[in-house]
Amino acid sequence: MSKLPEYSDIIKAQQRLKGVVKVTPLEHSKSFSAMSGANVYMKLENMQSTGSFKVRGAYNKLCTLNKEELSNGVVCASAGNHAQGVAFAARILGLKATVFMPVFTPPLKVIATRNYGAEVVLEGESFDDAQAAAMQFKKETGAVIIHAFDDPCIIAGQGTIGLELFQANDSIQDVLVPIGGGGMISGIAIALKEMNPDIRIIGVEAAGAQSMKNALKQGKPEKLTKMQTIADGIAVKTPGNLTFEATRQYVDDILLVEDAEIAHATYLLLQRAKILAEPSGGAAMAAVLQKRPEFEGRNVVPVISGGNINMGLLEQILEKGMMEEGLRARIAVLIPDVAGELRSIISILENLRANINEISHERSITTVPVGFVLVTLTFNLQESVQLDMICKALKGKMKKFEVLK
Numbered sequence: 001m002s003k004l005p006e007y008s009d010i011i012k013a014q015q016r017l018k019g020v021v022k023v024t025p026l027e028h029s030k031s032f033s034a035m036s037g038a039n040v041y042m043k044l045e046n047m048q049s050t051g052s053f054k055v056r057g058a059y060n061k062l063c064t065l066n067k068e069e070l071s072n073g074v075v076c077a078s079a080g081n082h083a084q085g086v087a088f089a090a091r092i093l094g095l096k097a098t099v100f101m102p103v104f105t106p107p108l109k110v111i112a113t114r115n116y117g118a119e120v121v122l123e124g125e126s127f128d129d130a131q132a133a134a135m136q137f138k139k140e141t142g143a144v145i146i147h148a149f150d151d152p153c154i155i156a157g158q159g160t161i162g163l164e165l166f167q168a169n170d171s172i173q174d175v176l177v178p179i180g181g182g183g184m185i186s187g188i189a190i191a192l193k194e195m196n197p198d199i200r201i202i203g204v205e206a207a208g209a210q211s212m213k214n215a216l217k218q219g220k221p222e223k224l225t226k227m228q229t230i231a232d233g234i235a236v237k238t239p240g241n242l243t244f245e246a247t248r249q250y251v252d253d254i255l256l257v258e259d260a261e262i263a264h265a266t267y268l269l270l271q272r273a274k275i276l277a278e279p280s281g282g283a284a285m286a287a288v289l290q291k292r293p294e295f296e297g298r299n300v301v302p303v304i305s306g307g308n309i310n311m312g313l314l315e316q317i318l319e320k321g322m323m324e325e326g327l328r329a330r331i332a333v334l335i336p337d338v339a340g341e342l343r344s345i346i347s348i349l350e351n352l353r354a355n356i357n358e359i360s361h362e363r364s365i366t367t368v369p370v371g372f373v374l375v376t377l378t379f380n381l382q383e384s385v386q387l388d389m390i391c392k393a394l395k396g397k398m399k400k401f402e403v404l405k
Helices: 007-017 030-036 054-063 081-093 107-115 127-141 152-168 183-195 211-218 241-250 259-273 279-288 311-324 341-351 385-396
Strands: 026-028 039-044 074-077 097-101 119-122 174-178 200-206 253-257 299-304 328-336 355-362 372-380 400-404
Touching: 007 054, 007 152, 007 183, 026 152, 030 039, 030 259, 030 279, 039 152, 054 081, 054 152, 074 081, 074 127, 081 097, 081 107, 097 107, 097 127, 107 119, 152 183, 152 241, 174 183, 174 279, 183 200, 183 241, 200 211, 200 279, 211 241, 211 253, 253 259, 253 279, 259 279, 259 311, 279 299, 311 328, 328 341, 328 385, 341 355, 341 372, 341 385, 385 400
Parallel strands: 039 299, 074 097, 097 119, 174 200, 174 299, 200 253
Antiparallel strands: 026 039, 328 372, 328 400, 355 372
């Protein structure tokens, strides 16, 4: 088995990456500090080339291979971000890249990978399925496999994030890192623990895909039997052997976040900080927003690992976030199916400064009496108290209605 990279390997990786990847911002957030009770700095890898941290490890790995090894091209498996990183790095170095991606991969990531010049093959329902297909392709063609996380050069490349963090602010105390296969947290942990062993490295996994936490509990990497999360970038059934060992040695704790918490953090990042993150990129912030007492008053860095979000999912997250904050509401009203009834409801909304977003009618379901229509109205609000005023006005009109959650 390969050995874990050392601190010196991460320093060498940083030299290779100069002029190729961005030194991404480390931004202090007053809003998230106030919400969490911690002193929050965000490491914005969503602003990295290709929209994710993955290009760091991919480029570093390709730079370590010789011409003979690269003569048959490179191949990788990825849910999207590693694919783009490999494709981007291969294009810079003039290499042929083939990428296997799970069939559920967001179209945005598939299109971007192809645009970077890679050949994309959709295979299987998970990263592990795509990885198996990539390994078979390697056997058939001789292409070099570029593993998404379980490779010392990949880990060293991702570890350059840790160097940048410390160089930007050496007073950081806690760093929260999303975990899929574990490449990023392994590299960051090796780097930061060398520079300051007192910095706490906290992993964050989706509750529906807690492969690393399970591996630590079992004492070895084991494949999850099932997995369900909106955070496709960290949906990995089996962590690597190297990344498991690095996590066991250097990571202080692993926190779990529910999909609802991830979605809300992703919404808040966009709404409060104007930062577009994908769900896996928002996972670390979701953990910070749990208001855990051990973070209170400390200098905390959640790594916002990527911003390549599926637009359909983003629409859902925004809709749900607006409703949770009382900026959008939906009501269902049962009214006689005669002219003028709908106009009276619209008049109430308009008088109370609600902006109607959508109206739908339902007459055919059995719960709607003959001669009536169930009208569902979605509307935007300027402040949450408007909804109470609207409900009072509807009751005054003797309307039978329900506020939908």
